Amino acid sequence: MLKYGFTNLRRLETVEPVEIRPITLLIGRNSSGKSTFLRTIPLFRQSINTKTSSPILWFGDLVDFGSYDISVTSGMVDREMSFTFVLDDVQVVTGGNIFYYRYSPPIVNSYENVRCKISIAPVERRTRISNIEIELSNEKTNIALSFDEDGVLTSFNVNDTASTLNLDIFRYTVSTGTLFPAIISHAKAVGVKRQSGVVFYPPTEDSPFEKEALRIIRASTDKRISEKTLKEFVRSLFLQPFLTNDYLRRLSNSQNSKFRTFIREMAADPESVTKKQLSDLILGSSVPNVVDSISSKLKKMFGSTLYIGPARARSERYYRYQDLSVSEIDPDGKNFPMFLNSLSYQQMNSLSNWIKDLFGYGITVIEEAGHISIKLVEHDSSPNVTDVGYGVSQILPVLGQIWWARARPRGQDDQSDFTLLAVEQPELHLHPAHQALLADALVGEALVSADDEHMRSRVSFIVETHSETLINRLGELIGRKRISRNEVQILLFEQSLQNEDITVVRSVEYDEKGVIVDWPYGFFEPESR
Known part of the structure; x- marks a missing residue:
């Protein structure tokens, strides 16, 4: 299932995500925005399949939208344009780290009803990705990322609250040459190898997120716990992108007794600062893979349209x-x-x-x-x-x-x-x-x-x-x-009805007998003068 919509594209100031069914008809008078809506499909494809320096290739082999200034809704040249996609099955790979030469394979987590909104803004003679918003209904979690003109992450909010991540340490950038980007973390150990969207760290190095988690947990647990045991516990925390109470309960049943009290205290306290810090670290380490999974799925969908x-x-x-x-x-x-x-x-x-x-x-x-x-x-x-x-x-x-x-x-x-x-x-x-x-x-x-x-x-x-x-x-x-x-x-x-230069898009359907419900009277008739 795919739904998509957008804002500030020509006459279509706001199009809420609509489901793409096996047959979708676009009906309206001339210059009402039907072609604009339809041509976003080949627009995405030519933007994906051509190497560009901006998220959207406005003029290409398939369609010609001119430029951002021409394509943005009239009078809104300085405003952002956004594209929203809703997917019913996104598979995110987590784990795959190596500790002391012991390797555990990556874990695939599936998420339904994933909503991703990508906003682009003008900068000089090109455009850039300014914001990425992701909603994961399964986890009741929303993530909001903002980037500056160089593509560097400037804010990271989780459920409308600023993340505890120190962005000076955990530095992210977003790839600029595609609407469906990759998030790249620069806080990686030397010699890191990337494979299939998963970061693999050398046996002698831990990820910076895990290092910070080790520091937090060490301060809250028995100091006699060995470094190796502590690292293995941290590794288990990072097997899932979200530190939910359900996951904590499962961990409590499978972990060394030395960690059970620590886990149960976190799960029992909804205001736990430690849980918030660890949750942000775990999610922060997973965000590149979450974005990569969404982008890969959208590229496959639109790249072959x-x-x-x-x-x-x-x-x-x-x-x-x-x-x-x-x-x-x-x-x-x-x-x-x-x-x-x-x-x-x-x-x-x-x-x-x-x-x-x-x-x-x-x-x-x-x-x-x-x-x-x-x-x-x-x-x-x-x-x-x-x-x-x-x-x-x-x-x-x-x-x-x-x-x-x-x-x-x-x-x-x-x-x-x-x-x-x-x-x-x-x-x-x-x-x-x-x-x-x-x-x-x-x-x-x-x-x-x-x-x-x-x-x-x-x-x-x-x-x-x-x-x-x-x-x-x-x-x-x-x-x-x-x-x-x-x-x-x-x-x-x-x-x-409020602005004759703006088009409103709404869905009408057939009933069981094939009769259109809520069809406007006289739609195919000429307007009276």
């Missing part, structure tokens, strides 16, 4: 053959012929049959005399795509991208929760009957993806549309139980 825009290239009768292996369709569909030519025989046959089942014709690619051409396959004829109407040439790249969202092969390292495809106005130049068939294509692919046990990702579609036919067809398919109402939503973009 697909996008196709509204202005798609006109088909040509012949295309010059190129020895190119094309693994993805461009946003304008210009490389669609080369994409088709790169498919295997089985893939091409699968795509053709899929389109034929929907629209009654298949497609094929013919290569001759150094050129290739796209032809339709219908009955006993094979006309060139340029001879069958402009609408067909415009919808084929869209259909290809919808099919490819599920069919594309995945590497061993791709563990993304789902594939996200953003489509702008797929119905352009289509007859209403074919616009309705687009709904069938979206529903079919969403359901196949969800039901296929061999698929490692769910396909979700975000579609900007002005098609009343497509909207009604989705309602019909819900009423016929072809898809659940909970799998579909409509995001409605409406002018704010």
Whole structure:
């Protein structure tokens, strides 16, 4: 599950995080902010996949937002812009330290309903990450980090209270060239090796967080306890990112009797200064891994998203053959012929049959005399795509991208929760009957993806549309139980009653019969003057 929202982006001053369902439609009048919302998807991707010096790459191969000054909500150039993400499963690795050559493997902790808000602010001719806020519902914990213009941590709050960490000793910086950053601690022992987001310390060195914990615990426990025993106890404390009473109870049952009184006193006293200090140290040592886990998950989600825009290239009768292996369709569909030519025989046959089942014709690619051409396959004829109407040439790249969202092969390292495809106005130049068939294509692919046990990702579609036919067809398919109402939503973009330059986004849904609930009267009618 993914929810996301943002603030101060063009007309969209505040968009609370909305769930991305298998099918999400964006509906509204022209210039209401629909394209802005949808294009954040390819914006994240081009920002992730390109080496940058700022969190966001406003102008790239996929979309062009211009710059921060142009993209920020009008009149708010000096204000921060923020992006909020809510994830349902984040796995954080802790532990993995070595004490006296005794190694205990890292422990994986899973957290649900993790909310991460990343704020960016302008500085000179670029932008920087100014704040990161993380809420972990499991632990009823929120963390707020603030950074200066050099990316150095300036404040660290836990549950709205300043942390006890001495930031002169525990110095953090945030990586500046990505919206999904890494937090780096400079208070590390010499020779530290980083592997898979976990810091490993040499056998002769302890982490600075553990050194400070040793000092605090030594002052509160029996002085006759050996250094080795004390270190092993500290190591057990740092196996979890949070020092909860439940964890303290479990520790009390498993630890040396010399530590049981110390543990029970901490658990019994809600105002324990020692517990607060140790909790902040443990959380402070885990924050880089928490942020790294969230960032890694978001990078996998958005790094492989697909996008196709509204202005798609006109088909040509012949295309010059190129020895190119094309693994993805461009946003304008210009490389669609080369994409088709790169498919295997089985893939091409699968795509053709899929389109034929929907629209009654298949497609094929013919290569001759150094050129290739796209032809339709219908009955006993094979006309060139340029001879069958402009609408067909415009919808084929869209259909290809919808099919490819599920069919594309995945590497061993791709563990993304789902594939996200953003489509702008797929119905352009289509007859209403074919616009309705687009709904069938979206529903079919969403359901196949969800039901296929061999698929490692769910396909979700975000579609900007002005098609009343497509909207009604989705309602019909819900009423016929072809898809659940909970799998579909409509995001409605409406002018704010307080400020005509600001758009308000709200979600409307279908009921069990496929009827839209709370649909604004006269939405598709012209405004009266």
